[in-house]
Amino acid sequence: MEIQEIPGGVTAPKGFTAAGVHCGIRKNKSKKDLALVFAEKPCDAAAVYTQNKVKGAPILVTKRHLADGKARAIICNSGNANTCNADGEEKAREMCRLAADALHIAPEDVVVASTGVIGQVLPIEPIRDHVGTLAAHLSVDGADAAEEAIMTTDTRPKQAVVECKLGGKTCRIGGMAKGSGMIHPNMATMLSFVTTDADIDAAMLQKALRAAADKSFNMVTVDGDTSTNDTLAILASGLAGNARITEEDADYLLFEQALENVLIRLARMVAGDGEGATKLLTCVVEGAADEHTARVVAKEVVGSSLVKAAMFGSDANWGRVLCAIGYAPVDVDVKKVDVSFSSVAGKVDVCRRGAGIDFSEDDASSVLMRNEVVIHIALHMGEATATAWGCDLTYDYVKINGDYRT
Template identity: 45%
Template sequence: MEEKEGGVTTPQGFKAAGVFAGIRRKKKDMALIYSEVPCVVAGTFTTNIVKAAPVKWDMEMVKNSPYVQAVVVNSGVANTCTGAAGMSHCKDMAETTGMLLDIPAEAVLVASTGLIGKQLPMDKIKLGIQNLVPMLGSSHEDASLAAEAILTTDTRKKELAVEIELGGKKVVIGGMCKGSGMIHPNMCTMLAFITTDACISKELLQEALSSDVNDTYNMISVDGDTSTNDTVLLLANGLAGNEEIKEKNQDYQKFVEALNFINTYFAKRIAEDGEGATSLFEAKVINAADKEQAAKLAKSIISSSLTKAAIFGRDINWGRIVCAMGYSGAQFDPDGVDLYFESSVGKIKLIEDGVEMLYSKDAAEKILSQPEITVIVDIKMGCASATAWGCDLTYDYVRINAAYTSWEVPNGNRSYA
């Protein structure tokens, strides 16, 4: 597997564009992804009972549409809690895009992120689509413009591509995502759009994605809030020319590994770009009885507000970590726990068999001062492991979220998704 500089346009046959449509203030706010040929598609979506209109539209299209060929995205307005009008707006977005690209509306997926409870400004949306279509291009710059246009409170674009070989053919997987706040997934999180020129059956494409989100997007948390708009879409157009993957053979495993690499990269980028964050906080639980136990413990550690605050203060407060483990719902023996802190400058053991050891406070603080910090917890019950990613909890998180309703919109009492 070779990591490549690129994004959604790196696989053969995919184009993209990003524009400013006037939904947000002076920032690009609409993106379009287009495949020159029909694609099979897989998707995972929020488990929040309150689902945005575009989530409902995409769930239906992923399940029942014979193929898809485009994804149109807006930022600034979430199209959530918008009733029948919201669904009508999804249809209008798909029909407008389909008409301009000469494809059926059922071949167009839609996605939105932004303020909850506000209707989409369809005049701006339709004009944005009209401007996007002639701008479609296959360069990395085109992909980057699209990656920029889907951001909300994110501080940076998130995109990547990798190349693998399947059946003697070069196959590329590329993607882009956004996510910074309202991140605590229970299926996937935020918005992610992944493209590939691999030839693979729809059934196996969906299985690969659904399985992988459990180890990637489901293992991150910024603030404990599961969004109403969470969507991950994976489009495969088959232009690489490899023999179609119809069974779980060696090529399927290679594809799954590459997809995991992409999704893990995006999951970590979202966690480290958490609203107001200054560091990426990783929790590794090792030697667990099974994967479920390890995952519960790791996710509980990175979700703990007290632990996140301690990481921000570079405070060696390991007690908060074992406390978070204790209420995770996973059973373990507290008297058998070893705990370490690790970063780029070293590794230090803080507790052994549940009891604090002698260690250098200066060394520990130096380890905690780095932009990426890992806690390793050995519970000595088996050979399973799991990793979760979060971020520190800072003053800026409160500042950003205390002013959300006035962040982009002068008036209105709304939340972001």
């Protein structure tokens, strides 16, 4: 059952190449803005998407293309979301056609995604003019360039790879993600593309992806805003040579666990790189009556603006944690709740059975000043647990979003 974390990105699994170039959608010529991932053979594929009623045109096109559970390429631009545009679907289909022509595959085998400003018309000319160059740059060394090309307000890349044995064969799962603001996923992520060389059919791939997303990206919040373009897609080349996974056997369970590892690592990177953030917040809820309760409480706490602001100020204002638990839409006996904060600087208990206890403010401040803080909550109502991730709320979040469009 060993899962090993190794360096790399979406080209680490067998059969995948990637590239990223600057095509001109973004004004900053030093920033890549068009990415491509390509598989040397047709892949089983799956995806989950935003549940926002307003959906980017690329999602509508990608859903149709993945209806048969097959794909071979992913094309994605940054700088423009291609959302709420009268010609949005036409542009998304054209992106697929352009990529398909450059790769000599069918347009229906292309996953398309866009990220950036909502409501501005996507210029197709820069993509048309550079897709040939993009395809020519495809390489097993192209994962970093592809990752850079999908980033918007991200300050650092987000990639993860794991390796495990399925049926005695070494299999890899590699992923990349972008996301910094407008992060409050619901059955999806911001943008994340995952590849694997495991041989697994599309139905089981979809099942594993949903399960892993629920424990990773669906437990992340930066600002409470669910994006219009959230897409998490995975392609499986099958080139590892393992016996094809078609049911929930031991190999499937290991694959799901390995996929969950990759997505949790990416989710933590997204939370820690929240717009203007200085701290990664982790909320661990224990002793819940059921997993749903634990998940809801954990996400409410890391999503609370008052909790996030207190963490920015290194203020052990545990009353804000209790407040967030209190308005969570689940049954909790607040008179049983314990709360503590921890970091590499130590741990401090601040609340016992729903009431404050004596603690050193200096010690608490020292704990909370670190760049990763864990909020521990014990509900004492059962055995279920859950973990959610978020970040602090800083002055820079408003600065970034005050003039994001202009």
